[in-house]
Amino acid sequence: MTNPLDGVGAEERFRSVFSYLGAVAAYARRRGNKDPDALAADVMTIAWRRLADVPVDDPRPWLFATARNLVHADARRARPAVAAPEPAATAVDPVELDPQLDAALRSLSRADREALLLVAWEDLTPSQAARSLGINPTAFRVRLLRARRRLRAKLDDASTGRRCEPKTNLDMETT
Amino acid sequence: MSTESMMERLRRANPVTDAPAGDHGDLFTRIIALPGDHRLAESPPSRRTRPRRRIVAVAIVVGVAALLASTAFAISQLIGGDVVPPPVTQQEYLDAQKQLVLPPGASWPKLIIPEPNSVTNRGGGGGHAVITAMTAWECYWADAIRKGDEAAGQRAHDALDSLLAKHVYEAPVGASENWAPSPMPPTPFLVFAHDGGLQWKRAAYEQAAAGHPGNLIQSCRVNR
Numbered sequence: 001m002t003n004p005l006d007g008v009g010a011e012e013r014f015r016s017v018f019s020y021l022g023a024v025a026a027y028a029r030r031r032g033n034k035d036p037d038a039l040a041a042d043v044m045t046i047a048w049r050r051l052a053d054v055p056v057d058d059p060r061p062w063l064f065a066t067a068r069n070l071v072h073a074d075a076r077r078a079r080p081a082v083a084a085p086e087p088a089a090t091a092v093d094p095v096e097l098d099p100q101l102d103a104a105l106r107s108l109s110r111a112d113r114e115a116l117l118l119v120a121w122e123d124l125t126p127s128q129a130a131r132s133l134g135i136n137p138t139a140f141r142v143r144l145l146r147a148r149r150r151l152r153a154k155l156d157d158a159s160t161g162r163r164c165e166p167k168t169n170l171d172m173e174t175t
Numbered sequence: 176m177s178t179e180s181m182m183e184r185l186r187r188a189n190p191v192t193d194a195p196a197g198d199h200g201d202l203f204t205r206i207i208a209l210p211g212d213h214r215l216a217e218s219p220p221s222r223r224t225r226p227r228r229r230i231v232a233v234a235i236v237v238g239v240a241a242l243l244a245s246t247a248f249a250i251s252q253l254i255g256g257d258v259v260p261p262p263v264t265q266q267e268y269l270d271a272q273k274q275l276v277l278p279p280g281a282s283w284p285k286l287i288i289p290e291p292n293s294v295t296n297r298g299g300g301g302g303h304a305v306i307t308a309m310t311a312w313e314c315y316w317a318d319a320i321r322k323g324d325e326a327a328g329q330r331a332h333d334a335l336d337s338l339l340a341k342h343v344y345e346a347p348v349g350a351s352e353n354w355a356p357s358p359m360p361p362t363p364f365l366v367f368a369h370d371g372g373l374q375w376k377r378a379a380y381e382q383a384a385a386g387h388p389g390n391l392i393q394s395c396r397v398n399r
Contacts, residue, residue, distance in 0.1 A: 010215045011207055018203055026191045041202055042396050048206045052214040097188050120185040152181045 010051055017047050017059045024063050030121050031071045039074070043067050061132035064122060068114070104154035112147035119144060210372060257353070258294035267300025271363035275308045275342070278315035278331065283307065296353055301363025305342045306398070309335065314395040320388045335380055345373050
């Protein structure tokens, strides 16, 4: 799967991977990274250095997984050793969402949230999202199903006046 | 609310609906000027003439990792004792820490050798310490530039120049990836292949000192 372009040449092969630069920057921006363009450039640098690992037929899951690791590392570095209590929408999340949806998303676990966002925002299929998270497609489908139910329940609670308890910021999972 | 309508609501809330477009030819050129993946042997000839930064680093367990202990012993006998088991590499790493200085606030990461039955080139622990120190100083310098702290930047530049002068070697043209200076230096050392990588580092430092830290920052982010 990783090397259908044998003989084409590394540069040409990388060109097709590099065409996803914008998608990677968008991913980083959606996940609240402060410098998504620099992060996307780093992801591409890593992809160049590990080109044999990047599936040429479908590089997005690999690229998003790498971006996720870098976003998470950036967030960890930005976090003080002893974190003061912060309002939910700080630190790693400059994106602005509908407040009700925002609160509901934040109340989910990072794993649930990432499963939902990979499908809804990154437009990955469940199989692609599973590859990006390093889990098998069946496990991903189960996770996605549960995440959708939980998000719907949170939104229903919010619309009926019950309060969502934020669990974490919109930072990344470390699968 | 149905689950489908909830997912539709989530899709509509996407804060970045389009991937940003733009001409990134310059970035592409800069990236492919870096050393590529050595596992892809089918690079076209023109690529071979480009400067490549490939740290040979005796620190890397090249090709001989994951050998069984008995095999490691046999191999070490076979090639003259130039490979050592993990405890020796760990000790080299610890010894090197006494001879190298990290920037303020940095600490030595633990050297993890996942395969207990692996072997590493002699000097690999020291080489790992040198590249760790280089990266730490690069990041310290990048941070100093961001904060406008010229004194800290100068200190980092001096430290990196010192590392390059005292602890870094460049392998001769055509040397194998296992090349090491002979006799073995008494101080920890790191070997760069003769492929332009060392020149790339030097140029990055010169550019950063001249107010163009792009490559320095990239090196920090990618290697730390």
